[in-house]
Amino acid sequence: MPKPSLALSSVGPDVVRETPVREVHLPLDGRLPQAACGDKVLKGQRIAESLAPFSSGEGDLHAPFSGEILAVSSEHVAILAGGSGETVPPAALSTSSGEALAAALKRLGVASAALRPAQTLVVGGLEPEPGVGVAAKLLGARRETLEAGLELAVRVIGPEKRRLVLPHGSKAGLPGCEPVFAAPVYPNGLGPMAIRAATGLENPADAVFLAVHELFALGRVAESGLPLAETAISAGEELFCVPLGTPAGELVKAAGLKAADGDRVVLGGPMRGRALYGLAQGVGPGDYALTVIPRGSFPRMTDSPCLNCGECVMVCPARILPGMISRCAEFKLFERTVEYHIDACMDCGLCGFVCVGRRPVLQYIRLAKKELADQRNAACETSEEEASSCSGKR
Amino acid sequence: MQREALKPLTGRTVFTVSSPPHWHCGATIPGMMLDILLALCPAVVMAAAVFGMDAVRVMALSCATAVVVEAACCKAMKRPVSVDDYSALVTGLLFAFLLPAEAPWWLVMAGSAISIALGKMVFGGLGGHPFCPPLVGWAVCRISWKSSMDIDMSLLNADLFYPLTQLKHLGLEAISRFSYADLLLGKQLGGLGAAQTGALLLGGIYLLLRRRIRPDIPLAFLAGTFLLSLAYALSDPSFYAPPLFHLMTGSVVLGAFFLATDCSSSPMGHVPMILFGLLGGALTVIIRVYGDYPDGVPFAIMLANLATPLLDRIRPRPFGGAGRGGRAHA
Numbered sequence: 001m002p003k004p005s006l007a008l009s010s011v012g013p014d015v016v017r018e019t020p021v022r023e024v025h026l027p028l029d030g031r032l033p034q035a036a037c038g039d040k041v042l043k044g045q046r047i048a049e050s051l052a053p054f055s056s057g058e059g060d061l062h063a064p065f066s067g068e069i070l071a072v073s074s075e076h077v078a079i080l081a082g083g084s085g086e087t088v089p090p091a092a093l094s095t096s097s098g099e100a101l102a103a104a105l106k107r108l109g110v111a112s113a114a115l116r117p118a119q120t121l122v123v124g125g126l127e128p129e130p131g132v133g134v135a136a137k138l139l140g141a142r143r144e145t146l147e148a149g150l151e152l153a154v155r156v157i158g159p160e161k162r163r164l165v166l167p168h169g170s171k172a173g174l175p176g177c178e179p180v181f182a183a184p185v186y187p188n189g190l191g192p193m194a195i196r197a198a199t200g201l202e203n204p205a206d207a208v209f210l211a212v213h214e215l216f217a218l219g220r221v222a223e224s225g226l227p228l229a230e231t232a233i234s235a236g237e238e239l240f241c242v243p244l245g246t247p248a249g250e251l252v253k254a255a256g257l258k259a260a261d262g263d264r265v266v267l268g269g270p271m272r273g274r275a276l277y278g279l280a281q282g283v284g285p286g287d288y289a290l291t292v293i294p295r296g297s298f299p300r301m302t303d304s305p306c307l308n309c310g311e312c313v314m315v316c317p318a319r320i321l322p323g324m325i326s327r328c329a330e331f332k333l334f335e336r337t338v339e340y341h342i343d344a345c346m347d348c349g350l351c352g353f354v355c356v357g358r359r360p361v362l363q364y365i366r367l368a369k370k371e372l373a374d375q376r377n378a379a380c381e382t383s384e385e386e387a388s389s390c391s392g393k394r
Numbered sequence: 395m396q397r398e399a400l401k402p403l404t405g406r407t408v409f410t411v412s413s414p415p416h417w418h419c420g421a422t423i424p425g426m427m428l429d430i431l432l433a434l435c436p437a438v439v440m441a442a443a444v445f446g447m448d449a450v451r452v453m454a455l456s457c458a459t460a461v462v463v464e465a466a467c468c469k470a471m472k473r474p475v476s477v478d479d480y481s482a483l484v485t486g487l488l489f490a491f492l493l494p495a496e497a498p499w500w501l502v503m504a505g506s507a508i509s510i511a512l513g514k515m516v517f518g519g520l521g522g523h524p525f526c527p528p529l530v531g532w533a534v535c536r537i538s539w540k541s542s543m544d545i546d547m548s549l550l551n552a553d554l555f556y557p558l559t560q561l562k563h564l565g566l567e568a569i570s571r572f573s574y575a576d577l578l579l580g581k582q583l584g585g586l587g588a589a590q591t592g593a594l595l596l597g598g599i600y601l602l603l604r605r606r607i608r609p610d611i612p613l614a615f616l617a618g619t620f621l622l623s624l625a626y627a628l629s630d631p632s633f634y635a636p637p638l639f640h641l642m643t644g645s646v647v648l649g650a651f652f653l654a655t656d657c658s659s660s661p662m663g664h665v666p667m668i669l670f671g672l673l674g675g676a677l678t679v680i681i682r683v684y685g686d687y688p689d690g691v692p693f694a695i696m697l698a699n700l701a702t703p704l705l706d707r708i709r710p711r712p713f714g715g716a717g718r719g720g721r722a723h724a
Contacts, residue, residue, distance in 0.1 A: 004417045130417075192713065203714030264410045270417040277411050295410060298418040307423065307521040310662025314608070318713040321662075344712035349415035356421045357521070363413035 010133030014140025024245030090225025129269025149219030249279030262295030460486025491587025598651030618675020644689030
């Protein structure tokens with residue numbers, strides 16, 4: 001297979017397709033289930049509660065339609081559609097603002113680290129990853145929903161400036177948002193890069209980033225007043241709006257893709273997505289793409305030692321030494337990765353993309369980040385016991 | 395090829411599960427090494443054409459020794475044998491390129507074995523070596539068996555001359571016998587492959603076009619050689635050789651495209667790479683002008699290799715400033 005292009009482009013017409021499903025598998029991702037097998041649930045009823053702090057960007061999980069709970073495991077909750085079209089009473093979102101509104105939104109299933117007061121709101125109109133077509137199609141076909149989501153976001157964030165980062169030549173727009181144009185090349189669609197394109201600053205404290213697909217989720221909640229029930233997800237050349245928990249297999253079928261033995265079915269884009277182990281696994285909130293990668297498309301990952309060729313260093317948008325960090329993580333020297341500025345990493349995966357040794361560079365970096373976070377939490381808990389106060393964040 | 399996954403009896407589809415990124419640019423170590431070998435092919439052909447079977451003998455012996463020694467080292471280190479990545483072949487061939495075509499068999503084998511064992515494997519194999527491996531073998535041989543490594547030894551067998559010793563011992567008039575076209579076509583003595591300036595240039599351009607190497611180091615190396623020799627030539631044109639003569643003789647082109655660009659022993663980042671190249675190029679001219687060695691390239695690159703850890707410290711600020719890491723270690 002030739003070298004894949006990192007250009008961010010949406011192919012096909014700006015259409016959002018709906019795919020009805022009868023059975024959904026809602027991924028819990030650590031949330032606490034609040035329903036038991038056999039329960040009858042209404043559309044919008046809370047199925048699982050998020051225990052993560054607000055900054056994690058994880059909200060509660062709700063039934064996307066009325067029906068019966070088929071199964072509850074540590075991984076997922078399965079719901080079979082049935083019963084009336086009755087819903088839970090819609091929430092009144094029109095009166096609140098600021099932190100109260102953010103907390104209400106978390107309970108409605110839309111949480112984001114960006115939903116906090118800030119001076120600048122940057123809306124990401126570039127595709128998040130290559131091979132993904134979600135932003136342009138939503139901007140083209142679901143403008144009203146995006147406007148409703150923007151209005152809600154503005155009420156939480158209270159920004160003085162709004163910017164919309166768009167690919168060169170795009171004619172899309174959102175009310176009150178000054179367009180900023182950027183080259184449609186990965187990783188320019190990622191939050192830190194888009195904020196820099198819009199403000200000229202790197203990681204400014206007073207700017208927040210919301211991708212268009214996140215605005216869409218907010219917009220759906222704003223329009224219905226009901227908890228988040230669907231996600232916009234690109235598969236193949238099409239964009240779908242599907243109920244949360246839609247099995248990956250249904251999307252593969254709807255998009256006309258083929259997933260055979262040895263292929264990778266990835267929830268998310270090709271650079272950052274999560275490989276699935278089965279087609280029954282459902283999509284969660286925030287999943288914006290489904291990618292199928294045929295077996296044998298790329299050289300296999302190896303445990304080859306780092307060649308020190310510096311390719312990862314040259315492509316790293318965070319200007320750090322991914323190879324060096326991966327070597328530290330390889331030998332469990334996690335503290336040392338801090339000296340190599342692992343905190344600047346924006347998780348783009350370009351290091352693993354270019355690695356000649358085909359090392360799992362991004363995985364090593366994620367491992368180091370996880371270990372460091374665990375260490376910080378442990379240290380935080382110890383000091384909490386000593387001083388019964390904890391200032392650190394998870 | 396991918397190994398067959400175990401199929402469950404239920405007939406369920408089994409997917410590949412791995413960490414992102416799921417795409418890859420396609421470049422692999424064997425692929426890179428094969429491309430380097432391909433880029434060296436014109437020089438191999440030219441060396442065989444100019445020096446005959448002597449050169450073929452040296453290249454074959456050196457390559458074979460390198461592969462066998464690397465396999466033996468892997469066995470001794472209880473590691474999987476890594477010769478299938480072709481890097482030993484590249485090291486063996488590059489070492490042969492630095493030898494005179496008349497080199498005795500024991501010298502070829504000793505040098506090739508030292509390149510692999512002392513230049514690469516003691517540091518843990520590919521990626522760990524602080525010096526370009528063939529140069530380690532060359533340096534040990536050059537210092538230990540000076541007369542056998544003498545390029546002028548080939549004078550007996552060929553009607554060619556080694557331009558750099560001519561310049562060193564006989565002065566500027568002696569090099570008027572060399573035309574630039576002759577130098578490009580390899581009608582000069584030198585390391586059997588290193589002397590094939592034009593063929594190596596072709597190979598270097600191929601590597602650049604294939605993006606196997608970045609242009610920073612080769613161009614900076616050539617620029618360093620050119621600029622410093624130009625400065626000498628301008629200061630006294632009747633005593634110092636013109637810059638193009640320096641570029642086309644000895645192992646400057648081989649060094650610029652194939653030796654200095656060695657992954658592990660060269661720095662990363664544009665500024666460090668350019669400084670590294672300039673340093674290597676400038677040291678080449680300094681050694682040629684003041685040193686005892688007619689061709690300064692191998693030692694110049696090794697000295698530049700020494701500076702690599704220092705040059706690697708030249709880093710831009712990470713995205714968003716020094717961040718937590720900087721504060722924690724302030």
